[in-house]
Each structure stands twice: as structure tokens, then as C-alpha cells.
Amino acid sequence: MTSASLRRNPGLDTSKTMAEEATWYEKQGTISKAVEACQKGDPTAQRCLYEASNQNVYRLMVRMVGLQDAADLTQQVFLQVFRKIEQFSGQAHLGTWLYRVAVNEALQHLRRSKRLRLQVLEYEPMDDSSGRDKQIADEELLERALHGLEPDLRCAFLLREVEGLSYRQIADALQIPEGTVGSRLNRARRELKQHLLELGWEP
Amino acid sequence: MKCSKVQNRLSAYHDGELSADLAAEVADHVIDCASCAAELASFGKLSNLSRRLSNPPIPTEIWDEVKANFRGTKRRDTIFGRFIPKSASGKLVAIAASILIAAGIGIIASQSRLGGHDHDHLAANFSKFLDEFNHRPHQAQQILLTNFEGRPTSMQEAAAALGYHPIATKRLPPGCTFDKIYLLKMPCCTCAEVVCNKEDGQSIAIFEHDSDQPVWFGKRPTVECRCHDTPTSVVQIGDRLAFTWKNGQRYVTVIGADTLEEITDFVAYLSTTGPG
Numbered sequence: 001m002t003s004a005s006l007r008r009n010p011g012l013d014t015s016k017t018m019a020e021e022a023t024w025y026e027k028q029g030t031i032s033k034a035v036e037a038c039q040k041g042d043p044t045a046q047r048c049l050y051e052a053s054n055q056n057v058y059r060l061m062v063r064m065v066g067l068q069d070a071a072d073l074t075q076q077v078f079l080q081v082f083r084k085i086e087q088f089s090g091q092a093h094l095g096t097w098l099y100r101v102a103v104n105e106a107l108q109h110l111r112r113s114k115r116l117r118l119q120v121l122e123y124e125p126m127d128d129s130s131g132r133d134k135q136i137a138d139e140e141l142l143e144r145a146l147h148g149l150e151p152d153l154r155c156a157f158l159l160r161e162v163e164g165l166s167y168r169q170i171a172d173a174l175q176i177p178e179g180t181v182g183s184r185l186n187r188a189r190r191e192l193k194q195h196l197l198e199l200g201w202e203p
Numbered sequence: 204m205k206c207s208k209v210q211n212r213l214s215a216y217h218d219g220e221l222s223a224d225l226a227a228e229v230a231d232h233v234i235d236c237a238s239c240a241a242e243l244a245s246f247g248k249l250s251n252l253s254r255r256l257s258n259p260p261i262p263t264e265i266w267d268e269v270k271a272n273f274r275g276t277k278r279r280d281t282i283f284g285r286f287i288p289k290s291a292s293g294k295l296v297a298i299a300a301s302i303l304i305a306a307g308i309g310i311i312a313s314q315s316r317l318g319g320h321d322h323d324h325l326a327a328n329f330s331k332f333l334d335e336f337n338h339r340p341h342q343a344q345q346i347l348l349t350n351f352e353g354r355p356t357s358m359q360e361a362a363a364a365l366g367y368h369p370i371a372t373k374r375l376p377p378g379c380t381f382d383k384i385y386l387l388k389m390p391c392c393t394c395a396e397v398v399c400n401k402e403d404g405q406s407i408a409i410f411e412h413d414s415d416q417p418v419w420f421g422k423r424p425t426v427e428c429r430c431h432d433t434p435t436s437v438v439q440i441g442d443r444l445a446f447t448w449k450n451g452q453r454y455v456t457v458i459g460a461d462t463l464e465e466i467t468d469f470v471a472y473l474s475t476t477g478p479g
Binding site: 046055059062067070071142162185186203 | 210211212213214215218220242245246248249250252253254255256257258259261262264265266268269270272273
């Protein structure tokens with residue numbers, strides 16, 4: 001599986017996906033060469049790997065653990081990645097491996113802090129009479145509704161809908177059977193829809 | 204295909220993850236089933252909504268933190284001893300923590316390198332020097348000169364008096380320039396002190412002596428680590444760091460480093476084999 005197989009999320013206009021941002025590696029040769037450079041502790045390669053993937057890791061973290069802890073955990077993810085990159089075989093997809101490290105870090109953090117339900121994103125209160133754009137309001141509702149999902153369902157949903165991973169890649173990142181991905185997404189979507197409706201979403 | 208089976212496969216159908224045969228069966232069912240069609244439509248709306256989520260701005264400090272923490276845990280800086288001082292603070296704790304993270308070892312102990320010997324006079328005078336060195340290195344130098352019959356000298360005279368060329372007169376890490384050299388009559392031996400300047404204008408004092416001198420640091424807490432694969436004792440002196448290691452037949456003590464990286468550079472450049 002190549003990095004180009006990662007689906008582009010058309011809603012993320014201000015950032016690039018890992019696939020697009022990984023062009024540095026492609027210009028320099030192959031991803032394996034970049035990994036090899038990182039394995040030797042090359043700071044330039046480390047910086048490029050960070051630049052290519054920090055948006056993906058950070059936005060996942062914000063929605064998994066909340067704004068307050070997202071920066072610290074993103075930092076931990078990259079420290080782990082650079083320390084463990086010697087273990088990266090190259091058979092796994094680099095992006096999927098990064099997501100796996102990020103997901104493990106997020107779930108461990110949530111288990112530690114026992115904060116499975118978050119109220120962390122600092123959005124303004126909803127006000128139906130304000131005349132604010134409905135589209136923006138719906139996005140705010142979705143952010144809130146996401147935090148009502150169990151972490152394993154939220155992970156699956158975010159990896160699919162925001163990060164654009166295939167079922168095979170989600171299975172690798174979450175270390176679950178590929179057949180389980182669909183059922184998790186079914187549950188995630190149904191529960192998410194329910195939370196949204198309770199928050200006043202008008203589909 | 205029945206509703207229950209379609210419902211189980213609805214996300215996979217929506218995401219284009221079903222085989223062509225199964226996808227055709229689901230599609231046939233959805234045409235005639237209002238309930239499943241509504242569910243599928245809601246999945247589509249959720250996908251559309253998800254694509255509109257904005258990206259939170261990334262704090263710029265993240266990379267700085269990653270870089271600083273990763274640099275402090277490079278393989279060559281691994282744990283050696285087991286001394287994590289409870290009373291230590293600031294840089295020493297940061298160094299201790301980074302070393303421990305790298306080695307994955309949890310150690311708690313409070314340790315002074317001062318033994319039970321009576322070195323009060325020497326310890327007191329050297330302690331005054333260390334305290335003063337942090338802010339007024341020139342005044343600090345006078346304390347040493349006064350208490351240990353010190354005098355400024357030349358490289359040639361120092362070599363003649365000592366019987367060897369002090370290592371710091373041969374090479375220094377990049378960014379450090381030689382300033383002065385002194386001879387001091389310490390209780391252990393006649394000792395060379397080389398003073399050099401860093402690019403930021405701060406002074407560094409480099410002592411070369413015949414035996415280990417933990418008494419110089421009194422009861423200050425110490426972290427033992429490996430720098431450039433060399434056992435090195437690190438002590439916090441105010442805002443800065445002092446460190447000492449065995450260098451061939453003698454010992455080298457450096458006062459005035461700021462980071463573990465800098466300590467490693469000094470040990471690498473001043474070691475008997477040189478950097479690399």
C-alpha cells in the first residue's frame with residue numbers, strides 16, 4: 001500500500017494529507033530512505049517527518065483527548081516514533097504506523113485519566129437566535145457529539161472520515177480485525193447521529 | 204438480502220469497502236427499503252459534515268519540545284549511576300529525567316558525592332568559588348587564587364610545572380575560545396585551570412587534576428550519567444552545570460555548561476581520544 005492510497009479529505013483545504021505532504025520523501029527517494037535517515041537520528045529527516053504528519057496527529061489528538069492535552073500527547077507521539085523508528089520494518093505503511101502510535105497514546109491517556117467523556121473543545125455556546133451560519137453551527141455540533149462517543153468508536157470514525165483511511169489501514173492502526181472496522185463504524189455513525197439529533201442537529 | 208444483513212454492511216457499502224457482488228445486493232435492497240435508505244442517507248450527511256471540520260492550529264512549541272527532549276535522550280547519553288537527587292531542581296532534574304526516560308529505568312535516591320572525610324576547608328572555599336562563578340566569574344577567580352596560591356601562567360610554563368600539556372590547551376569544542384590559564388596548588392595536586400569563553404560571552408573553567416575531587420562540590424546533589432560513552436558526574440551550580448570525568452590518567456572538571464548536549468560535546472572534545 002502506498003502513501004498515495006490515503007484518501008484526500010476534500011474538507012481539509014488548509015492542510016494537506018500525509019500523502020501530499022510526504023512528497024519530500026518522494027523527491028528525496030523513497031519513504032524507506034527517509035525512515036532509514038530517521039533511524040540514524042538525522043535531524044533533517046526527523047523534522048520533515050514531523051512536518052509531514054504533525055497536522056494529522058495533532059487534529060486526531062485534539063478530538064481524542066481534548067485541546068488541553070493534545071499538544072503534550074502529540075509531542076509524546078513523535079518522541080515515541082523517533083525512539084522506536086528502528087523497530088519500523090518498512091512492511092507496514094508509515095502513516096498507518098504513526099496513527100497506531102498516536103491512537104495507542106491517546107487511548108492510554110484516556111484510560112489513565114479516566115476521562116472518557118470530554119468537554120474540552122472551547123466553542124461558544126450555541127445560540128439559535130444569533131443568525132450564525134448553519135454550516136458552522138453544524139460543525140460545532142459535530143465536535144460536541146464526537147466527544148459523546150466511546151473512544152474506540154471515535155477513533156474509528158475519525159480515522160475514516162477525517163483522516164481518510166481505508167478499512168485495512170484502520171484495522172492496522174487500531175490493531176483489530178478488518179471485519180470489525182465496519183461494525184465499529186456502523187455503531188459510531190448511529191450513535192453519533194443520535195447525539196447530533198439530541199443536540200438539535202437538523203440533517 | 205434482509206434488512207439486518209444490510210444494516211450490518213451499511214458502513215462498508217457507504218465507504219466502498221464491499222465486494223462488487225455484495226455491493227449490488229445492498230444497492231438492490233436500499234432501492235426498495237425506505238428505512239435502510241434513510242440510514243444510508245444519514246451516513247452520507249455525516250460524511251459531508253465531517254469533511255467540513257476545520258483543523259485546529261498546531262502550537263509551534265511542539266516541535267521545539269520534541270527536539271529538545273529527543274536530543275537529551277540520544278543513545279550516547281545513557282544512565283550510568285543511580286543517583287537521582289531529591290533536592291535537585293531545574294536543569295539537573297531535567298537531565299536526570301531525560302537520562303532515565305532514555306534508559307527506561309526508574310531510580311530514586313539522594314546522593315552526595317562527598318564522603319565522610321574532613322574536607323570542610325576545601326569544600327567551603329570551592330563552594331564560594333562555585334556560587335560566585337555563576338554570576339561574577341572574575342571575582343570567583345580571585346577566590347581560587349587567594350585560597351590556593353594561584354597565579355596566572357602561560358601554556359609553556361604550565362606544561363613545565365605539571366609535566367604535561369593540559370588537554371584544554373590542545374583543543375576545545377567549537378564555539379569556545381581560550382582565554383587564560385592558571386596554576387593552583389590544591390590539596391590533591393598542582394592543578395591547571397583553563398578559562399575559556401563561549402560565543403554567548405559566558406565563561407567556562409576547565410580544571411585538570413590528578414585524582415577525583417568530589418569534595419569540590421560539597422553536598423550538592425549529583426547525577427551520574429554517560430556522556431560520549433564516558434561515566435560523567437553532573438552537578439547543578441545555580442543556573443549552570445558542572446561536570447567531571449576521568450580522562451586517561453587524570454580527571455577533568457568543567458564549570459559553566461548549560462545543557463547536557465554541551466556537556467557531551469566537552470567530554471567528546473576533551474577526552475583523550477578526541478571527538479568521534
